[in-house]
Amino acid sequence: MNSMRPVWLVVAALVLGLRSVAWSCPTTFTLSVLTPQPCQFEQIVLELSGNETNVTYTLLANGLPLSGVSQSVVNGRRRFTVTGGLQNGSYTFSVQATLDTCTIVMGNVTLTVYTPAVPTLSLSSLNQILCYGDPGTIVVVNTDPQASYTVRDGNTVVAGPTQGNGGQIQFVLPASLFPQSGMKTFSVRATALGNSQCYAETANGPLDGATFIVYGLPPAPQISAPEPFACSPGGAARVLVQNAVAGYVYQVLDGNTAVFSVLAQSTGPLDITNIPVTPASPGLGFGTRSVTVVAINPNNNNCRIQSTSSVTITVVSRPATPQLATGTNTQVYCDAPGGVIGYAIVANGEAGVTYEVRRVGTNALVATATGQAGVVTIPISGLTASGSPHQFRVYAISNQTGCVSDPSGTLTIVVNSTPTVTASVQGGGSSATLCMGYTSSVTLIGSSSGAVSFQWLLNGSPIAGATTTSYTVPTGLSVGTYMYQLRATNSLGCSSTSSVVTVSVVAAPAVAVSSSGSTNLCTGYSSGPTLTSSVSNCSGMAQYQWYQNSVAIVGATSSSYTVPAGLSAGTYVYTVVVTCGSCSATSSSVTVTVSPAPTVTISASGSTNLCTGYSSGPTLTSSVSNCSSATYQWQLNGSPISGATSSSYTVPAGLSAGTYTYTLVVTCGSCSATSNSVTVTVSQTPTVTISASGSTNLCTGYSSGPTLTSSVSNCSGTAQYQWYQNSVAIVGATSSSYTVPAGLSAGTYVYTVVVTCG
Structure with missing residues (x-):
């Protein structure tokens, strides 16, 4: 078709030229593709090498106008943008240009639009189950040779790229891509060869991607x-x-x-x-x-x-099952302090095992024994009436393998309760002490619960007839220790014995008292005698108590006692009680007699002031009270006067001048008293002469008499004077001189003077 188009254009031009040679047609430009390898539905941009503003341009694909095309002029060039792109296929693009009635088609550009299809996974790849550590496999079917395939984990390629082959492609994913457990998903992308921007991709996991369920595994068991x-x-x-x-x-x-x-x-x-x-x-x-x-x-x-x-x-x-010896399956005992011992006796013992006795119910281990061939006896200790009957089973445990036999038959041990029993000294305590020769004994008291009979024991042996709950220790026991117990027996024949009650018989102490000092005292004495005890046969530390007339002396608790001063007259009997442990002894007595002290006074009959040369001295006489039978001893200046032992005493004549003090010591029994003192003073006798001044021959009618003057020698002290007339003291004439008064009648007058010295 492309090869015919230029011829058609020439013919059209000839026809038009016949009608009007003045018309013109659009300029022919070159068409180029700015998007050389577009993906499906990707925007496609084409551009003419020029532009005419008065020309209408239409983009053709495979000779047909395209919709959804926008136009713009960029840098003087007409640009076509297919905004929504095209689906996969091969397209020849051209541009139809119209100027007035002239229309031409220019440019022929072939362009392939391609995006691979979304990959298709095998059914097994859509949902797979893995164990942790296993690799995963993804199989893509119906692959496109124009595409390469990759497996993606998000934006990361984990397998591929691999070019399609029209059949299936298998990807093996290493275990490292998978979690230890849980779900893992992947997507598969198909990418156009030569243009990585053109691709189609499954979902990441469901719905059309690869989904793996990983079941975790732990580390290999150690x-x-x-x-x-x-x-x-x-x-x-x-x-x-x-x-x-x-x-x-x-x-x-x-x-x-x-x-x-x-x-x-x-x-x-x-x-x-x-x-x-x-x-x-x-x-x-x-x-x-x-x-x-x-x-x-x-x-x-x-x-x-x-x-x-x-x-x-x-x-x-396992070891052989233990067999209990015949007749030992049931055992009966009486309870005892600390429990009793029962025995598991295995008749078929074997070596190489250990036998264990375990309590039925709790399986608690209570005893073990080493196995031996023949009979094995296993003691079970600490069994009491509490929890009785006790049940056990015996097991044999191999020493090598630890294998345990089947249990033996049940061993039943019955522990009957024993009565409780106590014994004590009446009044309390678990011991008593008696003194040798005691006359008052002690009684032992027992008590029990559940007992029906009793027996007292002395040093472990039954006391004949002592079968009640009380027992009085007999008198007459010798020195020693006696241990008593009470055995109580209940209706089951079980007995228990009380703790020991100890009765000790000890030798009584002996005590004697001696006195240092007289025990015969007089009232007013300054110190009494000391009484000292001497103790023998004392066990332990001696304790003392002194008594006066059977009354305890407060604080007198040492081994000696001094009779205090100040006792009144009377008889005092002293004893001491010595206690050694529980034994006491009273000493013999010491009697202290306090007699009233006698009183004595002496007096003198006659002057006690004597002058040397006197002819007789005064007689001293005593007066004694508080004494029924006195003895006397006169003392001169504190020394006994020999032979002066009567109740009176006459001071002898001839004492020289001096002072003599006389006392009398009166003794009444053991008491003595000293009298008051009487002092006898012997003074030297003075000599006196008188002389007259004037005539001593007077005539009646004289006017003045002579003056008589004394002259004294050997006068101790102050002389005292007394003048006498015819032996009659002259009143007032007491000076050392005297004047004969006038007026005396006729007669003879003899004048003397007595001078007293001391």
Whole structure:
């Protein structure tokens, strides 16, 4: 068609030229494509090499006008823009130009529009299930040879490009592209060869993309066998997974046979117990077994991972079931302090095992014993009436494998209660002390609950006839310690014995008292005698109490006592009570007699002032009271006068001048009293002479008499004078001289003077 078009144009021009040679046609320009390889529905731009403003231009595609084309003039060139683009295909573009009645077609440009179709994935590629660690596969069918194909994770190419081949293309995606678990989606893009801008792409995942559901798997199990042996029958094996992950199932395999599974509830070590063994089925068989563990995603049983290694578990038979010796299945005891001991007696004992006795119900371990061939006796201690009857079973445990036998028959041990019993000294306490020779004893009192009979024991042996709840210790026991107990028995024949009540008989102390100093005192004495005790047979520390006339002396609690001064007249009996432990002894008495002191006075009959040369002295006489039988001793100047032992005493003549003090000591029994003193003074006798001044021969009618003057010597003290006339004292004549008065009648007058010195 393109080859014919120029001929047609020439003919048209000739025809038009015949009609009017004055018409003109549009200028012919070259048409070029500015979008050389457009994609489907991509905007296409074409341009003429020129433009005429009065010409109408129409863009043709394959000879037909195109709609949706906009025109513009750029730099003097007519430009055509197919805004909405075209669908895939090959197009020849030309431009029809019309000027008045002249229309021409110019330019022929062929352009191919191509965008690959959206890739089609195989059904298996649309939705796939993977286990963590597996690669994924995407298959694209009906591929276009004009396109290349890539698999994309968002904007990232993860597989391809691969050119289409008209058939299918398979992409293998590595496991590293997938999460540990969950959903993963990919898109597939088909890109036109030579123009990467022209492509078609599936959705990323649903609806037409690739969707993978990944089932997670934990790390390969790391396993160990904490218990290398398992027991048959009825036993179980144990495997420990060190790195279990919560939510996964861990399956135990005996070789290739699954025998047990468990779901991990938490992440960390998983202790798989209760793995069955033969004869359970499935279960580990007898002998040495090679055991592995696989971890399985519970949502997809095809997703599993095996342990990194295997462990060895040996399944062995249990020890023989213990058989209790005949007649020992039931045992009866009476309770005792701290409990009683029962016995589990195994008749079919074997070596290489340990026997355990466990309580029925709680399975508490109460006793063990090492196995031996034959009879094995296992003591069970601490059994009391509380919780009776006690029931136990015996198990045999292999020392090598730890396998436990089936339990023995039930062992029943009945512990009957014993009565409670106490004993004490009446009044309280668990001991009493008696003194040797005691006459008043002590009574022991017992009490019990649940008892029907009683027996008192002395030093562990029954006391004949002492079968009540009280017992009086007999008199007459010798020194020693006596231990008493009360045994009480109930209706079940069970007895219990009280704690010991100790009665001690000790030797009584002996005490004597001696006195230092006289015990016969007189009232007014300054110090009394000291009484000293001497104690023997005292056990422990002696305690003292002194008594006066049977009344305790306050504060007198030492081993000696001094009778205080100031006691009134009377008789005082002193004793001391010495206590050694619980024993006391009273000493013999010491009597202190306080007698009234006598009173004595003396007086003198006659002058006590004497002059040397006197002829007789005064007589001293005593007066005594408070004394029924006195003895006397006169003293001169504090010294006894020999022989002066009567109630009176006459001062002898001949004493020289001086002062003499006389006292009398009167003794009444043990009491003495000293009288008041009487002082006798012996003065030197003076000498006196008189002389007259004037005549001593007078005549009646004389006018003055002579003066008499005394002259004194040997006068001690002041002389005193008294003049006498005819031996009659002259009143008032007391000076050393005297004048004879006038007027004396006729007669003879004798004048003397008495001079007193002292």
